[in-house]
Amino acid sequence: MSGPLLELSGLTVDIATEDGAPRTLLDGIDLTLARGEALGLVGESGSGKSMTVRAITRLLPAAARASGTIRFEGADVGAMDGSALRAYRDGGVGLVFQDPRAHINPTRRIGAFLIEALVRNRKVPRREALARAAAVLAEVGIDDPARRLRQYPHEISGGMLQRVMIASVLLAEPRLILADEPTTALDVTIQQEVVAILDRLRRERGMGMVFITHDLDLALAVCGRVAVMYAGRIVELRSADTLHERAAHPYTAGLLGSRPAIDRRAERLAAIPGRPVSAFESGQGCAFAPRCAHARPACEQRPPELTEFDGGLVRCARVTEIRPARPSKEASV
Amino acid sequence: MSTAGTDTAQAVEVRELTKVFKGARGVRHQAVADVSFDVPVGGSLGIVGESGSGKTTIARMLVGLERPTSGRIAVLGRDRSRPARRGVERGARARELQIVFQDPYTSLDPRQSARAAVAEVLRHHGGLTAEQRAKRLDELVDQVGLTERQALARPRDLSGGQRQRVAIARALAARPRVLVLDEAVSALDVSIQAQILNLLADIRAETGLTYLLISHDLAVVRQLCDTVLVLRGGRVVEQGDCARVLDAPAEEYTRALREAVPVPGWTVGV
Numbered sequence: 316m317s318g319p320l321l322e323l324s325g326l327t328v329d330i331a332t333e334d335g336a337p338r339t340l341l342d343g344i345d346l347t348l349a350r351g352e353a354l355g356l357v358g359e360s361g362s363g364k365s366m367t368v369r370a371i372t373r374l375l376p377a378a379a380r381a382s383g384t385i386r387f388e389g390a391d392v393g394a395m396d397g398s399a400l401r402a403y404r405d406g407g408v409g410l411v412f413q414d415p416r417a418h419i420n421p422t423r424r425i426g427a428f429l430i431e432a433l434v435r436n437r438k439v440p441r442r443e444a445l446a447r448a449a450a451v452l453a454e455v456g457i458d459d460p461a462r463r464l465r466q467y468p469h470e471i472s473g474g475m476l477q478r479v480m481i482a483s484v485l486l487a488e489p490r491l492i493l494a495d496e497p498t499t500a501l502d503v504t505i506q507q508e509v510v511a512i513l514d515r516l517r518r519e520r521g522m523g524m525v526f527i528t529h530d531l532d533l534a535l536a537v538c539g540r541v542a543v544m545y546a547g548r549i550v551e552l553r554s555a556d557t558l559h560e561r562a563a564h565p566y567t568a569g570l571l572g573s574r575p576a577i578d579r580r581a582e583r584l585a586a587i588p589g590r591p592v593s594a595f596e597s598g599q600g601c602a603f604a605p606r607c608a609h610a611r612p613a614c615e616q617r618p619p620e621l622t623e624f625d626g627g628l629v630r631c632a633r634v635t636e637i638r639p640a641r642p643s644k645e646a647s648v
Numbered sequence: 649m650s651t652a653g654t655d656t657a658q659a660v661e662v663r664e665l666t667k668v669f670k671g672a673r674g675v676r677h678q679a680v681a682d683v684s685f686d687v688p689v690g691g692s693l694g695i696v697g698e699s700g701s702g703k704t705t706i707a708r709m710l711v712g713l714e715r716p717t718s719g720r721i722a723v724l725g726r727d728r729s730r731p732a733r734r735g736v737e738r739g740a741r742a743r744e745l746q747i748v749f750q751d752p753y754t755s756l757d758p759r760q761s762a763r764a765a766v767a768e769v770l771r772h773h774g775g776l777t778a779e780q781r782a783k784r785l786d787e788l789v790d791q792v793g794l795t796e797r798q799a800l801a802r803p804r805d806l807s808g809g810q811r812q813r814v815a816i817a818r819a820l821a822a823r824p825r826v827l828v829l830d831e832a833v834s835a836l837d838v839s840i841q842a843q844i845l846n847l848l849a850d851i852r853a854e855t856g857l858t859y860l861l862i863s864h865d866l867a868v869v870r871q872l873c874d875t876v877l878v879l880r881g882g883r884v885v886e887q888g889d890c891a892r893v894l895d896a897p898a899e900e901y902t903r904a905l906r907e908a909v910p911v912p913g914w915t916v917g918v
Contacts, residue, residue: 359837359838359839359840360808360837473699502698502699502864503698503864503905503908503909504698504904504905504908505698506908507907507908510916511916514916529837529838530838530910531838532910532911532912532914533910535910535912536910536914536915536916537916559912569839570838570839572842573838573839573841573842574838574842574867575842575845575867575868575870575871576867576870576871576911577866577867577870577894577906577909577911578870578894578895578911579870580870580871580890580891581871583846583849584842584845584846584871585842586839586842586843586845586846587839587842587843588843590807590809590810590837590839590840591837591839591840
């Protein structure tokens with residue numbers, strides 16, 4: 316099959332409130348993901364990164380309303396009926412959440428959790444499903460899989476349980492993995508192991524991955540391209556290996572300056588004033604303008620477009636003034 | 649502010665500190681084993697470790713929420729290895745050392761505004777007149793960067809960063825000499841974390857407060873601390889000057905921790 320694996324165009328999500336006025340959470344997200352590609356979505360609270368994943372899987376809250384289109388392998392996800400939607404969620408996309416303990420039934424054994432979808436949806440015989448589950452547990456680096464299948468979630472560590480969740484996703488052999496802060500609750504050495512496993516399996520199986528995180532450096536290490544989100548919009552999209560030196564949006568630069576470095580102490584961190592906002596809290600102009608050192612009155616009037624700049628896409632009306640593009644040797648992404 | 653110790657006194661002195669928890673059926677778990685360290689007056693020590701390293705248990709023993717199984721803790725030269733016997737002593741200990749917890753959502757009273765929370769501590773400690781208290785309250789609200797409107801709001805109407813500013817103001821209200829920061833910036837958004845780290849650096853520069861930062865984040869420790877102690881499984885792996893330990897770790901575990909942190913150029917490897 317040709318064409319992109321996933322295509323979002325103008326994806327917008329509003330949520331109804333008690334007073335009747337809808338609140339915008341996502342505002343016009345355009346993204347494409349090629350087969351086998353890893354794309355990072357990076358942002359702070361309210362940026363809309365988790366809502367994007369929920370919209371892709373059609374798991375939005377009941378009060379939310381999505382518009383725009385989501386295409387998976389060319390098919391319109393919004394138009395899928397019951398059986399098509401089940402097939403899409405069963406074998407098309409797989410979800411890895413931040414907190415595996417909140418998403419794995421604590422009263423059932425690991426084995427029962429892992430084989431449920433295979434046995435129920437795909438009518439795989441129980442014995443064969445258990446054998447497959449054991450094989451996948453070994454693939455994600457779990458020793459003695461046969462014993463683990465008989466254990467309950469509370470008997471194993473958070474890092475191992477996250478591997479179990481990844482294993483459960485792999486068993487369905489999806490073409491796309493959506494990983495929502497999959498390592499945020501884990502210790503840093505365990506995080507390193509888990510992202511290495513995700514990365515290896517993605518490459519081996521040619522799966523696409525949308526990797527959501529608040530940690531820009533982690534996204535850069537795991538993904539080929541990274542989209543930085545703010546207030547429900549993409550503000551910068553760039554290849555991971557050039558983002559550090561070419562970050563053009565003031566918010567991206569601010570995120571990079573906010574993070575302390577491990578190899579030196581900054582006299583002062585270049586903190587961004589104010590706090591992150593959601594799309595519905597922002598005015599009609601640039602949502603970042605109230606926190607931006609480069610903002611001019613015009614920035615608050617009109618929303619900037621996502622435009623090409625220095626090999627990436629940037630949503631800033633003043634980008635050419637504040638950061639002149641260097642002569643670019645390679646073609647733009 | 650009066651000083652309890654002498655010029656050479658350590659702000660915090662911990663010797664052979666051990667904590668054993670007894671579980672069901674007599675199972676013993678040694679959470680902290682034989683840990684010793686000093687923090688000089690005005691110094692800043694980072695205690696780093698992963699889950700189960702014992703770092704939070706150490707913080708809880710320092711504030712008196714857990715009782716050491718053995719070993720000694722002294723703050724400003726005064727022993728606090730045993731629970732305070734009387735309210736007077738508890739009050740004195742609180743004026744020596746305060747703590748800011750990780751989660752500003754659960755460590756504040758949901759019914760209290762920032763001003764009310766800080767005012768309560770001021771009434772309890774310090775013996776100020778009503779007029780002095782009001783002045784000090786304004787100073788504290790200003791020092792942690794809360795606006796007047798935020799200071800009157802309840803916790804649910806504040807963001808995570810604003811709540812953490814309230815928690816810091818409340819801790820400072822007792823005029824402590826030592827501030828324990830237990831993962832105090834870990835739950836914050838990156839841009840807010842930078843603001844709070846700058847705020848904590850400013851407060852230390854202005855007041856000469858001693859910090860003891862409990863964290864899993866090596867970069868945060870580097871930014872805020874002079875010295876660092878690496879814990880694993882309740883035991884000290886390595887301790888010393890922050891730059892030395894992080895730039896040239898002597899221990900394999902410290903090196904592994906450092907190399908697991910994603911930095912520019914870091915690649916995913918097994």
